[in-house]
Amino acid sequence: MKTTTFGVDLAKRVFQIHWVDMETGEVGRLKLKRVQVRPFFANRAPAIVALEACGSAHYWARQLVALGHEVRLIAPHFVRPFVKRNKTDAADAQAIWEAAQRPEMRFVAVKSEAQQSVLTLHRVREQLMKMRQMQINQMHGLLYEFGAGVPAGRRSMADAARALTELADTLPAMVIETLREQLQRIEALTHDMAAIERRLALWRRENEAARRLMAIPGVGLLSATAAIATIGEASTFHSGREFAAFLGLVPRQSGTGGRVKLLGISKRGDVYLRTLLIHGARSVLTHDKHLSKALQCLLARRPFNVAVVALANKMARTIWALLAHGRTYQSGYVAHAA
The missing domain is CATH 3.30.420.40 (ATPase, nucleotide binding domain)
Structure with missing residues (x-):
């Protein structure tokens, strides 16, 4: 039947x-x-x-x-x-x-309640980060209107507080109080993001797979927890390349008449996890003083951002291999043909 x-x-x-x-x-x-x-x-x-x-x-x-x-x-x-x-x-x-x-249809792995809970923390943190950036940009613009040039970035909020003190004698009190309330909102958003990161750290301590992923250079707390929650079941993907394609870290293809042309990365799939991996790869290439010979050769012959995406692709394939086969990260590991 x-x-x-x-x-x-x-x-x-x-x-x-x-x-x-x-x-x-x-x-x-x-x-x-x-x-x-x-x-x-x-x-x-x-x-x-x-x-x-x-x-x-x-x-x-x-x-x-x-x-x-x-x-x-x-x-x-x-x-x-x-x-x-x-x-x-x-x-x-x-x-x-x-x-x-359809016999060749691809299906999405069912996520557990724990995985959805972790993704919920990531989504809330991502929204808080966007809100904080909006508040910071507005603070920079408003201070600039009154002649106070504050350096870009959230770390310059201390400079913004000093600028407010200097402008206290020239600006109306209602403006000063409003901008100080803006600074307090920025600090509150930073505090909320830190609280979410502490909850993720507690979950990572109880998850053995997350601890194994954090051994990969460029994979931190956010990348490891987001990868486990996003993948669901690693067996859903047949290979590490398929997982990298799911994240949009492989070239788009355009071809006709038997001739295929490789374009830029497809940028399909999960934008959040792809962004985390690319930021992690950029951090490795920028700060790691002991890069492998392969990465040094790649940097010598290709643009920096191309090397960043290539390393992010490798990180994605490594994440899949560790989760699919239950392995631990080994520096300098070389795959052997079956």
């Missing part, structure tokens, strides 16, 4: 389900409220449930796996080509069902 495949279009309140009966060939379409979804699948035999990897997809995937079903998460841009008509919930559910039938 063949296993039934369900295509589910997720939503906040109303879910659309599409399936085909394996015995009769009858097409089934059903609209369910949120509270009806779990009882519906609890009363079904173990089946394949395809979901679009969007908001709440990992939560519902864990719920359905607990009921004995096999869950397949599909990236939204892989589902879109299968929508045959106007975009509706029913059309989306059918497109998800059809995409799940």
